[in-house]
Amino acid sequence: MKITKQQIGKVPQNRIDMKNITQAKDDVLVVGGGGREHAIVWTLKKSDRIGKIYGAPGNAGMGVIETGLAATDVDGITAFAVSHPEIKMTIVAPDDPLAMGLVDKLESAGVRAFGPKRAAAKLEWSKAYAKDFMTRYGIPTAEFATFTDAAAAHAYVDKCGIPVVLKADGLALGKGVLICETREAAHAGVDEIMTDKKFGNAGSSLVAEQCLTGYEVSLLAFVDGKNYSLMPTSCDHKRALDGDKGLNTGGMGAYSPCPKFTRELLALAERTVVKPTVDGMIKEGAPFKGVLYFGLMVKADNSEVKVLEYNARFGDPETQSVLPLLESDLYDIFEAVIDGTLDSLDIKWSDEKSINVVLASGGYPLSYKKGCVIDGLENVDGANVFFAGVKKCADCDKLVTNGGRVLCVHATAHDFATAKRKAYDNIAKITFEDCFYRKDIGAKL
Numbered sequence: 001m002k003i004t005k006q007q008i009g010k011v012p013q014n015r016i017d018m019k020n021i022t023q024a025k026d027d028v029l030v031v032g033g034g035g036r037e038h039a040i041v042w043t044l045k046k047s048d049r050i051g052k053i054y055g056a057p058g059n060a061g062m063g064v065i066e067t068g069l070a071a072t073d074v075d076g077i078t079a080f081a082v083s084h085p086e087i088k089m090t091i092v093a094p095d096d097p098l099a100m101g102l103v104d105k106l107e108s109a110g111v112r113a114f115g116p117k118r119a120a121a122k123l124e125w126s127k128a129y130a131k132d133f134m135t136r137y138g139i140p141t142a143e144f145a146t147f148t149d150a151a152a153a154h155a156y157v158d159k160c161g162i163p164v165v166l167k168a169d170g171l172a173l174g175k176g177v178l179i180c181e182t183r184e185a186a187h188a189g190v191d192e193i194m195t196d197k198k199f200g201n202a203g204s205s206l207v208a209e210q211c212l213t214g215y216e217v218s219l220l221a222f223v224d225g226k227n228y229s230l231m232p233t234s235c236d237h238k239r240a241l242d243g244d245k246g247l248n249t250g251g252m253g254a255y256s257p258c259p260k261f262t263r264e265l266l267a268l269a270e271r272t273v274v275k276p277t278v279d280g281m282i283k284e285g286a287p288f289k290g291v292l293y294f295g296l297m298v299k300a301d302n303s304e305v306k307v308l309e310y311n312a313r314f315g316d317p318e319t320q321s322v323l324p325l326l327e328s329d330l331y332d333i334f335e336a337v338i339d340g341t342l343d344s345l346d347i348k349w350s351d352e353k354s355i356n357v358v359l360a361s362g363g364y365p366l367s368y369k370k371g372c373v374i375d376g377l378e379n380v381d382g383a384n385v386f387f388a389g390v391k392k393c394a395d396c397d398k399l400v401t402n403g404g405r406v407l408c409v410h411a412t413a414h415d416f417a418t419a420k421r422k423a424y425d426n427i428a429k430i431t432f433e434d435c436f437y438r439k440d441i442g443a444k445l
């Protein structure tokens with residue numbers, strides 16, 4: 001914002017915000033178009049340093065300039081960022097472009113980018129690499145074996161403990177994990193992943209691992225290569241239906257923080273998991289810069305924390321509960337991550353409780369209808385709506401559904417009971433054909 005001398009003359013001296021006068025605003029490009037990216041954009045908009053926000057692709061509910069570029073269009077995104085020098089940072093949120101090396105490509109083209117390079121994102125895009133990495137650096141995880149040959153994998157599941165967890169090595173839209181309760185199911189699982197290639201090339205190699213029990217916690221950290229700063233813990237709900245029934249989905253809701261995860265457990269996770277991972281990536285020659293997500297399994301008696309998975313990015317839908325608790329400027333944090341100066345920031349989080357519930361299209365995660373008009377959004381009060389699968393209605397001024405996970409309703413409060421009530425009271429105001437959502441997000445809190 002430019003303020004002329006004349007305008008300054010009219011403002012009492014003590015009311016002039018010097019930051020606004022002296023600091024030009026930066027435009028940014030956010031890669032991705034789901035609820036997670038909307039939460040990132042919503043948080044960035046709180047910064048008085050941010051100008052225009054472009055989305056690649058973005059969505060019609062996010063309040064960004066939609067570029068029409070797919071998140072995986074590595075060349076198109078790079079060309080767009082290069083030809084818009086007013087874009088001072090490109091933030092890469094989803095897993096696929098990170099695995100494709102979008103950050104490497106942007107940096108080579110002289111574009112400032114937030115997110116790990118391909119070699120660091122390997123912690124997510126190769127489960128076999130992640131498991132070997134954890135073995136090399138003594139990071140606690142389930143016992144495992146890796147196979148590139150189906151016959152050897154079959155021979156292993158003939159003898160291994162049951163249940164056994166089978167994982168396609170590569171990215172598989174979060175679906176390449178099979179928990180096999182019987183030996184027959186394990187043999188069928190090996191065939192699905194390695195022979196039938198149900199998850200495509202992700203199944204060229206397979207990780208078989210011991211099935212862990214306990215409860216799951218998502219721990220996210222900003223990492224600048226050598227320093228890290230933890231975010232509040234969170235928990236997502238992966239199954240489609242209440243009571244953790246139904247098919248696995250991309251996530252049906254989340255809450256933050258996770259009250260069961262005590263300070264002692266956090267200290268244990270930092271010492272045995274977070275620090276060794278950050279240090280290990282330096283030793284690997286691939287320092288991690290971006291958001292590192294630790295999917296943890298905690299033993300029911302709280303005696304042990306093990307890593308189930310790494311993600312090289314913000315989680316979805318955890319981010320929609322975590323970021324609203326951030327009191328510091330997210331753009332400052334992104335800059336510090338890129339510049340390796342995270343240790344100079346004192347990042348502040350609210351101690352409120354946060355919850356978000358996904359409203360999905362009937363049939364999700366299988367087939368579902370698109371184009372259903374979403375009504376009632378104007379009545380939402382005291383909650384946030386983060387949009388995912390939506391687009392503009394062709395012949396009305398409303399949004400219509402355009403995906404499986406359509407939107408999520410998020411609320412914060414001093415206690416979880418109030419946050420849940422605020423979220424569910426507002427959900428009742430939103431309607432679209434065949435809408436469904438879980439009624440039990442955070443029910444056990």
Ligand code: AMP
Binds near residue numbers: 142165167174177212
């Ligand atoms: P991943 O993509 O590796 O996190 O796996 C997806 C989900 O599968 C996890 O969030 C867990 O719910 C489950 N899972 C993965 N590995 C294991 C394991 N070793 N034991 C039990 N559950 C697991």
Ligand code: GLY
Binds near residue numbers: 251314
């Ligand atoms: N919520 C799990 C993920 O983002 O992969």
